[in-house]
Amino acid sequence: RSMATLARKNLTIGLIPADGIGQEVIPAARTAIEAVGSDIPSLKFVDLVAGFETFTRTGTALPPETVESLKEECDCALFGSVSSPSRKVVGYSSPIVALRKILDLYANIRPVVSAKQVSPVVGVPPDVDLVVVRENTECLYIKQEELRVTDHGKEARATRLITERASRRIGQMAFDIALNRPRQAMIHKSNVLSVTDGLFRETVRAVPDIEPKYQKVTVMEQLVDSAVYRLFREPKVFDVMVAPNLYGDILSDAAAALVGSLGVVPSVNAGDNFVMGEPVHGSAPDIVGQGIANPVASIRSAALMLHHLGYIKGANRIDTAVDSVVREAAYLTPDLGGTARTEDVVNEIVKRI
């Protein structure tokens, strides 16, 4: 299901730094891609805007020009991070959630891999290597919420959508990834949510009946709460974890704790015709503008995106350089216990590319 067969001669990449440290780490990812430019003929970048800051300036968080450019001009994109407010802001809607929908990027693929020398959570062996495959278009993220005032006070409700179509295609994506790895775990809570999670569970479980090539994958199931527990206690039992949208988001942040920092965990939002790299971390308002944001997650997201598109050599060159910088630990940003600045890490990675 990767787009490797679509690798083209010309590659146009949309850059959407969006909010907060996205403005610092997406340029870092661009620098890393430029460093492997000889592996990617006719490389072009298009600067695009979106985010809460864009909303406060222009009244829209996702300008139509950005969407049009992504659809008409770009082969792929890199998205930074967004500072969506925790309160309701009239007229605002998360641009990343919208982009995933508009571009039908139905899978969020998040590899979480230890850099061995980085101190893990106490007591957990530093050799985590798993992939969270998060459904990206539905669940509670359809954002159908309502607030009513009743005789007993306010009452808020949200609709949670799980469809057979979305569950099947995320299941297929996860099984595809699991073909090269020993196990796949389905994460759900169907003992409580027997209708919604029940549908997710039965649909994903049935995927190998439709496509027999997946029958060689060992399938396990785990309720989401015990999955988090086991993730911390014995992360090595997990390999590919496929989950509905919200569980997948939470699981991947939790897994990031096992590998030192959210600052090193990449992702791609993948559909059948477009792919968008995106660091798992958010906009980090506490460190914005200080020049100490960890660029590794974004640079790895760029490599993951290139890999997905079939630019394997360029992707591997970036990954190898990042791995050696992180492993040697001489240039680490403060989230990993170091004192390096973003530009120091980028320079070191580029030197090794």
Ligand code: GGG
């Ligand atoms: N790069 C991940 C990121 O920006 N996370 C923040 C986030 O997703 N916020 C919620 C939203 O805007 O939907």
